[in-house]
Amino acid sequence: MKYLSYIESIEFATDALSKGRAFLTSGKDAPNTMTIGWGSIGYMWNRPVFIAVVRPQRHTHGIMLKESEFTVSIPTKNDLSAALAFAGTASGRDGNKFEGHGITASPSQHVSCPIIKECGLHFECKTRLIQDMTGDRMDESVIARSYPARDFHTIFIGEIVSCYTTDE
Template identity: 30%
Template sequence: MKQRWKPGTVLYPLPAVLVSCGATPEEYNLLTVAWTGTVCTNPPMCSISVRPERHSYGIIRRTGEFVINLTTRRLARATDWCGVRSGRDWDKFREMGLTPVASEAVAAPLLAESPVNIECRVRQVVPLGSHDLFIAEVVGVQVDEALIDPATGRFCLERADPIVYSHGEYFVLGEALGHFGWSVRKRKKGAKHR
């Protein structure tokens, strides 16, 4: 039997990312965001939703740039800590022992400890209510070479132990169940789907 649930709280799990922002080292900040995602392939675009009262909101709104840094099991504590502390009161990079690195296309720094950094330039801000949606064009992506299979060139994100957020908890992503389109591909006799 199903029961009624609060609207807006059911589309989980979500990637838990650290968004870095700031045009100068003095204002660099990290913001934990769970409401993020890909919104377009061509041109490549992502979005993040941020509450206007958050310290990083004003920085991103003013600069029009940010970096989405994917998080891992190793970054779980920093991800949570940066989500419950304000950049108004804390230097999050220093407190968590994290390293800001110059981006290639935007002023906002990359997070060196993150295996994937997605540089974004804001194209549109959509006020929605509790959050504003920042829709941004992806202008640069850096991937840790350890996540690229040298034989096939395949991106192997599972090697990084990425984390997701669901209803107040963090989880490490688990076992791969199949590849896109596996449900309709013909199997060789005796082969198992994956």
């Protein structure tokens, strides 16, 4: 395991997000993971942050409202396309996504919810702000493209307390 500056990871992680190749994992006692494609790594309140957007319908959303920690794990050497497709369509409400799909929940370093063992790049985050989006001041072109049903995301801003690679 090697700690990284979050800045070193931005380019790789943002490219992976744009391809829908990241797992967001939450839940200490009953961990769950889901695929994410939207998110940002940046700097706010004098801290590095990961900004995730999660729709209220997700099982993950309920966990993230209750528990103020989450991790983001990104595949590096392993393809994990099948696991990403599964985690991005199945819900943790209906079964344990860690059983039989080639991904393993593994202990984190600084938060109590796990990382995904088969991934090589990890962000451990503590939630500092939860904010529901509304359409009130959203550009109409964004609403038309991303929210025709006005099912807006909730924004979770997590302080990145640890960023590291588990690749050799």
